Amino acid sequence: MKICRFNNDRVGIVDGDGVIDVTDLFDRQQAWPVPPGDTIIRQIDGLKDKLRAALASDQARTPLSSVRLESPVANPSKIVGAPINYKAHIEEANADSEISHGHVYTSLDQYGLFLKANTSLIGVADEVEIRFADRRTDHEVELAVVIGREARMVTKEEALDYVLGYAVGLDMTVRGKEFPTFRKSVDTYCVLGPWIITTDEVADPNALELTLTVNGKARQGSNTSKLIFNVQRLIEYASSFYTLYPGDVIMTGTPDGVGPVEPGDVMDAEVEGVAKIQVRVAPGYATADRS
The missing domain is CATH 3.90.850.10 (Fumarylacetoacetase-like, C-terminal domain)
Known part of the structure; x- marks a missing residue:
């Protein structure tokens, strides 16, 4: 699986020459103080089944050539x-x-x-x-x-x-x-x-x-x-x-x-x-x- 961050903090899975938007699978409401590390990366392990299901679905793909690829990690602690x-x-x-x-x-x-x-x-x-x-x-x-x-x-x-x-x-x-x-x-x-x-x-x-x-x-x-x-x-x-x-x-x-x-x-x-x-x-x- 290829996990990306694109177009102003959307989370996606790259599938061939397309990107599936899976942002809504993630909880992006952070408590304070924020725990060390990246909140999206922290959730991926528990969401792998849902991410694989999205990859296997007929959900619309956005052409990879048309998206802006940001660092796939937004907030590393180090x-x-x-x-x-x-x-x-x-x-x-x-x-x-x-x-x-x-x-x-x-x-x-x-x-x-x-x-x-x-x-x-x-x-x-x-x-x-x-x-x-x-x-x-x-x-x-x-x-x-x-x-x-x-x-x-x-x-x-x-x-x-x-x-x-x-x-x-x-x-x-x-x-x-x-x-x-x-x-x-x-x-x-x-x-x-x-x-x-x-x-x-x-x-x-x-x-x-x-x-x-x-x-x-x-x-x-x-x-x-x-x-x-x-x-x-x-x-x-x-x-x-x-x-x-x-x-x-x-x-x-x-x-x-x-x-x-x-x-x-x-x-x-x-x-x-x-x-x-x-x-x-x-x-x-x-x-x-x-x-």
């Missing part, structure tokens, strides 16, 4: 990143002073994970807005994991039981000396989408090809089989430090081939069996919105 989770990217980072800035990267367990601000999150219909004209902003394609239920101190053997599904992620990054949490949290610097494909449709998240091109030219290409910490180990590692809530996103890390983008560029990314996305870089640099 977006978790894995900074150096492919060996070839570690080698690339250590060889490029604009990436390493004096650091010598060794292994993920020496550096830990980082968090991206929720305000960086956008969908594939949005544009990445480069914030600084005088600093390098790089693309990083990743498999994104969406948590479906609360996970605290889980083992890698049970980790996938807590996953709702997967999406394509772009972890946009400003290069510099600051901590990754700061440099990777710029507005629009976390792209997620176009939908969440549920775990039953992905046999092995650790055996997926992923690619990225910029303006049609190949930049990144690898396979999640080369992850240093695979999906299960990342969930175990993250949940050993903090509780993961429904809708939390784990960006599993990017392979080598990262590089700069400029205003007006077009990025095409694919994670095998998950989705293909096209994301545009805004034609101008970000400006203050004083409206």
